[in-house]
Amino acid sequence: MPSLSLDDYAAPNPISQNRQGIIGRAVDRYEGPLKVTGTAPYAYEVETPSPPAYGVVVGAEIGCGVVTAVDDAAALAAPGVKLVWHALRRPENQPERGARSYVGSQAGAKPVFAEPNVRFFGQPVAFVCADTLEHADAAASLIKITYEETPAAFAFDPAQAEPVDGTSAIGDFERAFADAPVKLDETWSTPIENHCQMEPCATTAWWEDGTVTVHTSVQMIKPPQHLLSETLQIPRDHVHLLSRYIGGGFGGKGSTYEDLELAAMSSREIDQPVKIALTRTQMFNATVHRPATVQRVRLGATADGRLTAFALEAATHCAREAPFVERAANFSRALYAAPNRLTGHTLHKLDIAVASAMRAPGEASGMLSLECAMDELANRLGLDPIELRIRNEADVHPETGAPHSCRQLVDCMTDGAKRFGWGKRNPKPAATREGEWFVGMGMAAAIRGNFLLPAKAGIRVEADGKVIVRQGMTDIGTGSYTIIAQITAETMGVPLEQVVVEIGDSGFAPTPGSGGQFGAASAGSAVYEGGMEMRKTLAAMAAADPASPLFGAAVDEIDFRDGLITASNKSETLGALVSRRAPSGVDVVGESMPIMESRAFSQHAYGAHFAEVGVNAVTGEVRLRRMLGAFACGRILNAKTARSQITGGMIWGVGSVLTEQNAVDPRYGSLINQDLGSYLAPVHADIVNLDAYFLPEVDDKANPLGIKGVGEVGICGAGAAVANAVYNACGARVRDYPITPDKVLPFLPAL
Numbered sequence: 065m066p067s068l069s070l071d072d073y074a075a076p077n078p079i080s081q082n083r084q085g086i087i088g089r090a091v092d093r094y095e096g097p098l099k100v101t102g103t104a105p106y107a108y109e110v111e112t113p114s115p116p117a118y119g120v121v122v123g124a125e126i127g128c129g130v131v132t133a134v135d136d137a138a139a140l141a142a143p144g145v146k147l148v149w150h151a152l153r154r155p156e157n158q159p160e161r162g163a164r165s166y167v168g169s170q171a172g173a174k175p176v177f178a179e180p181n182v183r184f185f186g187q188p189v190a191f192v193c194a195d196t197l198e199h200a201d202a203a204a205s206l207i208k209i210t211y212e213e214t215p216a217a218f219a220f221d222p223a224q225a226e227p228v229d230g231t232s233a234i235g236d237f238e239r240a241f242a243d244a245p246v247k248l249d250e251t252w253s254t255p256i257e258n259h260c261q262m263e264p265c266a267t268t269a270w271w272e273d274g275t276v277t278v279h280t281s282v283q284m285i286k287p288p289q290h291l292l293s294e295t296l297q298i299p300r301d302h303v304h305l306l307s308r309y310i311g312g313g314f315g316g317k318g319s320t321y322e323d324l325e326l327a328a329m330s331s332r333e334i335d336q337p338v339k340i341a342l343t344r345t346q347m348f349n350a351t352v353h354r355p356a357t358v359q360r361v362r363l364g365a366t367a368d369g370r371l372t373a374f375a376l377e378a379a380t381h382c383a384r385e386a387p388f389v390e391r392a393a394n395f396s397r398a399l400y401a402a403p404n405r406l407t408g409h410t411l412h413k414l415d416i417a418v419a420s421a422m423r424a425p426g427e428a429s430g431m432l433s434l435e436c437a438m439d440e441l442a443n444r445l446g447l448d449p450i451e452l453r454i455r456n457e458a459d460v461h462p463e464t465g466a467p468h469s470c471r472q473l474v475d476c477m478t479d480g481a482k483r484f485g486w487g488k489r490n491p492k493p494a495a496t497r498e499g500e501w502f503v504g505m506g507m508a509a510a511i512r513g514n515f516l517l518p519a520k521a522g523i524r525v526e527a528d529g530k531v532i533v534r535q536g537m538t539d540i541g542t543g544s545y546t547i548i549a550q551i552t553a554e555t556m557g558v559p560l561e562q563v564v565v566e567i568g569d570s571g572f573a574p575t576p577g578s579g580g581q582f583g584a585a586s587a588g589s590a591v592y593e594g595g596m597e598m599r600k601t602l603a604a605m606a607a608a609d610p611a612s613p614l615f616g617a618a619v620d621e622i623d624f625r626d627g628l629i630t631a632s633n634k635s636e637t638l639g640a641l642v643s644r645r646a647p648s649g650v651d652v653v654g655e656s657m658p659i660m661e662s663r664a665f666s667q668h669a670y671g672a673h674f675a676e677v678g679v680n681a682v683t684g685e686v687r688l689r690r691m692l693g694a695f696a697c698g699r700i701l702n703a704k705t706a707r708s709q710i711t712g713g714m715i716w717g718v719g720s721v722l723t724e725q726n727a728v729d730p731r732y733g734s735l736i737n738q739d740l741g742s743y744l745a746p747v748h749a750d751i752v753n754l755d756a757y758f759l760p761e762v763d764d765k766a767n768p769l770g771i772k773g774v775g776e777v778g779i780c781g782a783g784a785a786v787a788n789a790v791y792n793a794c795g796a797r798v799r800d801y802p803i804t805p806d807k808v809l810p811f812l813p814a815l
């Protein structure tokens with residue numbers, strides 16, 4: 065497959081020509097009606113070829129130690145029980161942890177209960193499989209596990225965090241900071257947060273002739289397929305992994321959990337399909353979370369607001385045996401110009417559950433410090449916060465010097481300000497009051513990197529003219545199904561109704577899946593390439609076919625439009641050609657590869673958030689009154705799904721500064737709030753009058769579609785705009801999130 069150049073990206077193509085107007089249209093999500101009517105089978109609900117058994121996972125009741133004894137006699141004798149596994153009764157002949165015996169495996173073996181160690185509270189330590197869920201649950205409660213506890217560290221302490229690689233030091237920060245006429249040195253802290261996907265992690269598995277079929281809920285298809293191949297010690301093509309409908313991922317399903325391997329292994333053991341779903345409690349305690357951070361920001365500026373020194377140093381934590389760094393400082397390297405800069409991270413290893421990716425890992429918590437620090441600095445300088453940011457806008461990447469692919473950060477701020485009515489803001493805090501409520505406005509910038517990863521797409525045209533896309537891509541609720549159909553229809557010049565999209569299947573052409581807001585660009589570019597390849601194939605077929613009206617036409621003059629293959633005034637349908645020449649259908653595989661030329665550009669999605677809040681003068685409660693996001697994310701494929709991605713991120717941003725937090729119990733290392741009643745994600749009543757829009761943009765350095773990721777940039781900076789609005793409303797500068805009433809009250813004037 066020849067790879068494209070930047071000239072190819074910029075040249076007119078079916079996506080930029082958009083002759084049917086399908087690109088950008090607010091097409092409803094294909095799977096929306098299926099999901100809301102309960103007819104989209106989620107992994108746990110997939111119908112099995114014969115009646116399934118049900119698995120229940122038992123979590124450790126200590127935070128750190130060793131399983132020394134298990135009394136499972138009662139569980140084994142309980143009604144309907146088919147199998148009990150734990151560290152002292154484990155499946156035989158498992159491979160070593162991490163073993164990779166097949167070439168090119170993207171994941172190593174994950175044997176179950178391979179060691180007696182407990183590394184975090186809630187870690188799966190036993191498993192019961194029974195004929196019904198009720199029997200499995202009942203039997204699981206009968207298992208008695210004896211532990212030997214060992215000393216543990218449960219409390220995040222930035223002072224104990226160790227430096228990690230990747231510090232960036234440019235110029236002489238300390239000296240420039242010391243010399244700066246205007247300074248700020250403050251510390252922010254963000255709590256542990258959880259994904260709270262509506263659909264829990266779940267797997268349904270069954271075996272037929274040595275091949276296991278696995279329906280599971282994951283963001284990426286290949287790694288779990290390879291993990292099972294290694295764990296089960298069977299060739300990769302004996303693992304058919306599917307993830308067709310997914311009820312939320314947000315990074316938490318970029319990892320897999322014991323439901324995956326336990327379902328496959330127990331199903332093989334009992335020779336019956338098995339279903340396992342994690343409970344809501346297990347989703348909190350036994351999957352991954354966004355770790356807490358403590359971030360020190362130091363800004364030094366001239367009296368007219370030019371940053372001369374800038375530092376963001378972030379401490380965070382992770383599980384002792386699962387290295388992960390929440391890189392809260394990274395985004396800031398690409399944001400504001402300043403000659404002297406220092407950014408880096410430290411890490412405290414703890415004996416609590418695994419820290420990992422959650423929507424916009426790094427930015428989501430990192431922007432809650434710097435974007436508030438900029439607001440504070442603007443205040444000290446007597447400058448409007450937008451003006452301060454404009455004075456420090458970076459013409460090129462501030463650290464690498466790379467040119468921007470395109471950057472409308474300032475446009476987002478100025479255009480958004482106009483639409484929001486920023487001009488009405490009184491810069492003096494606590495100056496606007498409506499009855500019991502202080503009212504204020506705040507803003508913040510948004511930035512998140514844009515990426516393109518290698519991907520493939522299978523395109524098939526059938527004898528009836530139907531265009532079928534098959535791709536190992538996932539739709540975690542973002543709209544992948546729908547935008548893949550839109551790209552295909554416009555590339556092939558056929559109506560949307562003529563396209564069928566099948567994704568979430570390990571048998572299909574691989575993609576990197578959904579994550580890091582790279583999904584649409586990576587999978588979509590492969591779909592585009594596949595469509596163009598199909599056009600070439602069909603054009604050659606028509607030109608060479610004496611029975612075609614296009615017989616003898618020059619292949620490069622053959623066009624695809626209005627559902628037809630055309631040349632000058634002659635045409636036929638795709639179906640007519642294919643039914644005549646290749647009645648069993650025509651298949652091609654498209655492939656998209658990132659190009660080096662493109663990587664020379666600094667590529668990000670940008671935005672600006674504006675929030676208005678009310679702060680209750682009596683209770684300190686903060687209510688969002690309205691919020692607007694202005695974004696620039698390249699060409700927009702679908703006005704509805706793209707806006708929805710952004711507003712979803714913004715809503716999460718509101719939650720992350722006002723209500724969301726997971727507290728760790730210092731005695732057990734468990735997360736104290738383990739359900740949606742006590743983990744306070746925003747609900748409809750919390751979110752009023754929230755909207756987002758996009759500035760016109762095409763990023764012709766990013767990919768052939770000119771698009772950029774929208775999945776994560778919406779949360780970036782959103783919470784900071786709310787926090788800044790709280791300050792403007794009532795003068796409370798709370799740097800320890802979330803901004804709960806108890807933290808606001810001390811700032812409020814006596815009644």
Ligand code: MOS
Nearest residue numbers: 315422423579580
């Ligand atoms: Mo994402 S949080 O990189 O799936």
